[in-house]
Amino acid sequence: MRSYLGLYFTRIGFSVATALIGVFFALPLVWFIFAPFNPRAELGLSIPEPFSLANFEAVFQNGFAMRGLWNSLVQSVGGVILVGAGATLASYALSRSPIPGKSVITYILLLFSSVVSGSAAMVPIFLIINGIGLIDTQIAVILVFAGGLLPTAMFILRDFIDSIPKSYEESAMVAGASPVQAFFDVALPVIRPGIVVVVVWAFVSIWGSFLIPFILLRSSEKMPASVAIYSFYSEAGTPIVTLLAAYSLLYSLPVVILYLFVSWKFGFRFFGGIKA
Amino acid sequence: MKSFSLLSRGTGAAFLAPAGLLIGAFVIAPFFWVIFVSFTNRSLLGRTAVDPDFVGLANYFSLFDAATFFTRGEFGSSLILTIQFVLLSAVVGQAALGMLLAWMLRSVPRSLKHLTETVAIGAWILPEVVIAFAWFAFLDYENGTLNMIMEALRFPRGDWLLSFPFWAIVVFNTWRGTAFSMMLFNSAFSSIPPSYFQAADVAGASSWQKFRDIGFPLIRGHVVTDLILITMWSFNVFTPFLLTSGGPSYRTEILPIYTYRIAFRDFDFGKGAAVGVVVMLINLIFALFYLWVMRRRAKGVAA
């Protein structure tokens, strides 16, 4: 009886504490739910009356803002293609071909990629891009992200491919398929869930990032949304709250959708391991 | 003699090539390049932009110059600030709060669990500029949500970003990153067979006793993993820049922001590279430690 009551009080205590922590996480975001729909929004919290989409209209009419979203898309998709294709091929080779020292390669790459962070390597990245004449190009952003994200992507995918029985490809070859046929007909479709995960992770990483485009891009028409958003500040440096709020919401939407997609498809916990 | 394999060595090498090239050019080359640049007085403009001089260890001497080491806005002070930031926001903030949440979420109603997880994960996945702006509004002196609440509770308003900038970014980083630790510990806890806890329940153990005697010891390996990862991430995080730009008067200038200022505001690439090298060395220590832990666990030694 005593322990039953104890359990009951523990549950209540935990619920209250959890709710408080939940509020702590929710509060900074609450403003964000209302402001985009409030044509008179300020930094303060207020319920819009009436709810209106005027802010979004203004954003849609702002060519520079829309261009930013487009650039984000171009850079993320570009990076994702390189990361997805490069990591799939490379991790398949690491898993299935008799290259000596495969796990050493994987570990060394992982080591490098965690040591060479964007903030530690911003100088040489800038200098290298500058040196090969790609400064202020979108391709530079794409390449830098591809290189930086590939080792982790390869690590995740290799783990995934290692867990797939070799008998899939073996049976295909016995049945008459060439190695390339076996790769495309059998291995690739089976690996696809792993590729989806890596691609989503890479997309979200590039889409949300600020530092790399910030140092590599100069001209405003190439800026992704994360940098373009800073154009919604007046000359004096005060933010144009209405536009910023609506734009932020638009800009966040793909991330939220992808998150929902992944948690629907692979279960909630999955996202846990893979955002770096 | 040739022997059968699913992918021949040649094809394997060809499959590896694209990724290898990209990683070589944008991860491995920068690693060595930064070391090289740190021994020069390379700058963005002027003669040293094209034809830098070799200056030996001068950049490192200027970083570790005892006379100015602890001066605000100099390397030493930034390093100490960063260490404080990491200890408080990652180790104390993210890991402890994440652990607390993961443990409590096991015994709260499902709907509350889902709600809390959703907001925590929202804080974690939304783009950094959006988050920074949300916090900017949250902490605003005139109208911010926080001051609104303070007023409602009859506390004085605060100009948080001016009066407590360091604590602001500590809380900010805790808020931003706790979800990762929470999810990691969450999945670690659920990998423990429920019967372990049920046996303790039958024996009449309290929640704290179950945590201390069963839950925590069994996920110790995950705690180590989590600590290393979040420490590394917080050590390299640039996001506070979006909230405070390192100010006021360098009081939130953690190393990544300091590097940025030296290299891209003062255009002193040589010195910026030297900071990068130091940061990478510290990263290397963490990364090696991490790999060592992972390998040890892979070999089946209880971590």
Place this chain on the structure above:
Amino acid sequence: MASIRFKGITKKFGEFVAVSDLDLEMNDGEFVCLLGPSGCGKTTTLRMIAGLETPTSGQLLIGDRDVTFLHPKDRKISMVFQDYALYPHMNLADNIAYPLKVRGEAEAKRHARAREVADVLKIGHLMERMPSQISGGQQQRTSLARALVYPSEVYLFDEPLSNLDAKLRLEARGFLNHLQRDMGMTAVYVTHDQAEAMALATRVAVMDAGKVVQYAPPMEVYRRPATTFVANFVGSPPMNLLPVEATIADGALQLKADRVSVAPLPVSRSAAAALKNNGKLTLGVRPEHLSIARGGEANTVSGQLFANENMGPEKLVTLERDDAARFTARIFTDDVIALDATVTLGFSSEHIHLFDPAGARLPMDGEPV
């Protein structure tokens, strides 16, 4: 269909010898079972035929083609994998038709053929299902259908029934036997289940530690196991083995052991060669050749009753001897057997197997060696 020939094949993994100097000939139309305990090299042998492993040395022929280094796709073989290897992203029709697809058959044609084979295997109504939506037995038949859908010279099976429950396994075994009679295919079939090997094979290759210890038709392996290892492996329960003192006296072979009485046996040439005058041998008797002694048996063995198991149509009676060795009799009767604490089992002289101290069979005179 074609024959298969191993010529001095050795396979090493690093320093470890998985298959050692194997010489084996399988005739056209034969169903050969590779039988042996886990890790003895059966799968490795099979995978060398498939081309999924390359021999370290030696030569492998299918028909009169040297295939030692040929890619699997060019060997004209079919293989059923232990885990079935059904492609999870294809429905049954596409799974079964896949070998025809890589051969460039048109879709309509290959699906018609797949359907044909599937109908024979009674999975024709499942063609639109995905592999995850069918039962284990149906998965097994799907993988079989995929192996049968195209003409092959050799069919390879790696423990194809081991993931089925006991009842399905019997059913599938019967079907495979039927198929073999029907098609007369050349097949190599890996199993560690001796009953499966006995039921299916035209010849059984019993393997131990990378070597073939006996290669003979099933009844031969059963009747005249070449070594104690084979004797122990084939038969259920396995043959009872007992060390005995042997002497040749008065032109007869006398066997002695504690609480064992064996009538003098004629001296075979092999026993004479192995013994000179006297020495140690191993006596073997199969459980099904033992009965409860009623007095007057030529040969007996006694001990304490250890277990008396009722299996329905048969009973397993086990006695334990003073040296803790056990002897099991398999007695065919519907009646319940009542037994005392001390049991004596009897057997006739023609059911005696003898093995030399190294474990090799001592053939009777006139026995084919």
